[in-house]
Amino acid sequence: MSIEPTLSTDILVIGAGPAGIAAAVSAAECGRRVLLIDDNPQAGGQIWRGTNIDQGPVSARGWLQRLESSNLQHINGCRAIFLADSNLLIADLHGQRCAIRFEHAILTSGARELYLPFPGWTLPGVTGAGGLQALIKSGLDVSGKRIVIAGSGPLLLAVAATARRASAHVLCIAEQTRAKARRNFAFGLWRHPGKLTQAIRLRAQSIGAPYSADAWITQAEGDDRLAAVWLKHGTRHRRIECDLLACGFGLVPNLDLAQMFGCTITGGAIAVDKSQRSSRQNVFAAGESTGIGGIDKALIEGRIAGFAAAGSADKAAVLLAVRARTQAFAKTLAKAFALRDELRTLATPETFFCRCEDVPLSAVRAMPNMRQAKLASRCGMGACQGRICGSAAEFLFGWRDTASTRPPFTATALSNLISPSIEASQK
Amino acid sequence: MSPLEYIEIFVDESAHRVIRGNTVAAALLNAGVIHWRRSVSGQPRAALCGMGVCFECRVSIDGQPHQRACQIVCTPGMRVTTHVD
Numbered sequence: 001m002s003i004e005p006t007l008s009t010d011i012l013v014i015g016a017g018p019a020g021i022a023a024a025v026s027a028a029e030c031g032r033r034v035l036l037i038d039d040n041p042q043a044g045g046q047i048w049r050g051t052n053i054d055q056g057p058v059s060a061r062g063w064l065q066r067l068e069s070s071n072l073q074h075i076n077g078c079r080a081i082f083l084a085d086s087n088l089l090i091a092d093l094h095g096q097r098c099a100i101r102f103e104h105a106i107l108t109s110g111a112r113e114l115y116l117p118f119p120g121w122t123l124p125g126v127t128g129a130g131g132l133q134a135l136i137k138s139g140l141d142v143s144g145k146r147i148v149i150a151g152s153g154p155l156l157l158a159v160a161a162t163a164r165r166a167s168a169h170v171l172c173i174a175e176q177t178r179a180k181a182r183r184n185f186a187f188g189l190w191r192h193p194g195k196l197t198q199a200i201r202l203r204a205q206s207i208g209a210p211y212s213a214d215a216w217i218t219q220a221e222g223d224d225r226l227a228a229v230w231l232k233h234g235t236r237h238r239r240i241e242c243d244l245l246a247c248g249f250g251l252v253p254n255l256d257l258a259q260m261f262g263c264t265i266t267g268g269a270i271a272v273d274k275s276q277r278s279s280r281q282n283v284f285a286a287g288e289s290t291g292i293g294g295i296d297k298a299l300i301e302g303r304i305a306g307f308a309a310a311g312s313a314d315k316a317a318v319l320l321a322v323r324a325r326t327q328a329f330a331k332t333l334a335k336a337f338a339l340r341d342e343l344r345t346l347a348t349p350e351t352f353f354c355r356c357e358d359v360p361l362s363a364v365r366a367m368p369n370m371r372q373a374k375l376a377s378r379c380g381m382g383a384c385q386g387r388i389c390g391s392a393a394e395f396l397f398g399w400r401d402t403a404s405t406r407p408p409f410t411a412t413a414l415s416n417l418i419s420p421s422i423e424a425s426q427k
Numbered sequence: 428m429s430p431l432e433y434i435e436i437f438v439d440e441s442a443h444r445v446i447r448g449n450t451v452a453a454a455l456l457n458a459g460v461i462h463w464r465r466s467v468s469g470q471p472r473a474a475l476c477g478m479g480v481c482f483e484c485r486v487s488i489d490g491q492p493h494q495r496a497c498q499i500v501c502t503p504g505m506r507v508t509t510h511v512d
Contacts, residue, residue, distance in 0.1 A: 039498065040479065040498060115481075125461070126475070130478070132477065134477030135474060138449060138450040138497065139457070140452070140457065141457050225462070355483070356482065388480070411482070
């Protein structure tokens, strides 16, 4: 019988974005053994993707430097597969199964983009908004490409800035929210000076790219690749020829990991107390997975979770007021970029609702809930395991499918599931 | 900033020069590969989320099928095979 590699740690941090890095570094500073694991090839999460210690924003470099000089273990390319018991995680490490025994876990699983189906959304050349940004940060050359950016949220401006720096032609930015809501949001930023500077900088960098509020995507055209998009701006329809469409309707917390750990989910986010502790005694959570609020919230929550999990909650006390401000900002954000009802009617009956299993909207629309829809149509049962259409279904139909997360948490080789070496996994 | 360093990978047996550190998804798109798999009903597909969530960018790497091109960094001599699933 083969013995799989087993790692042992006091505190296991899952997700090496800003929240996870802050949590891991803070817990390690308290003298605890810390293991930080992440699915991505490099630490930094999505916001700091492609950043290294020699280049990139100052705050990113500072935290990545602290991570490097910290006395903690950090493993990339490592994915959670299932929880064998409340203190033992089985993971896929570069394709091989490994076991991780831990006392406390801190979940910093971040967020993903919300994608809504519209005709043509499966065409090559249509990516997420953050999706295109991630691809550019991973080396995609967009110089000279004509790009339309559509969807919702402050991320659209950040994507425009990234694309323009990479010498792309950003033809337009279509923000679905009403112009008034966005103005109110911009006006409210004075209460968050850091955010205001960030907003002004992003706005300045994206100048030259026409920005329209009250505008949204209705269709993408092309044969085997994107050729043009249709935008609706108020009551006008406009066709724009382009090479790439970057489209995302804001962010949604990644909750699957928390569900696997049995943590209570409230209002679409992991429920945590003042010390970032979840409903499970030995599990903490921080960052976007406890509610979308951006990097400041992620860093401060991460630090609090790190201190609390290390048993040094007193060190976190001075951070609580700052956290309250970042959480207030999160609420402002959600209100300003609330999605309009028209987005619920973009897809036609033939439009694929589930793009893994190619299930058209007509096959699911009459169903009472996601479970019934799955059983009848196979939607949400493909490779992404409902991570894309499940989030869309929540917005389109109000279906919240929190009960059906089961192991394996992510796709892995069968041999990683049937390894005989751990008794606990057979319970 | 350190100067760019290039490595060679193979996409469907043809050699491509890519910048060290680029992911397979970025390398495929830069090489002019517009799509690299077909959906269950035969539609062409390429990367969507760019961050490991959607699995649209699946590709075979060094004989291992179902690898997410967006999450894997190119290594020298890597063999990428498209349209295998």
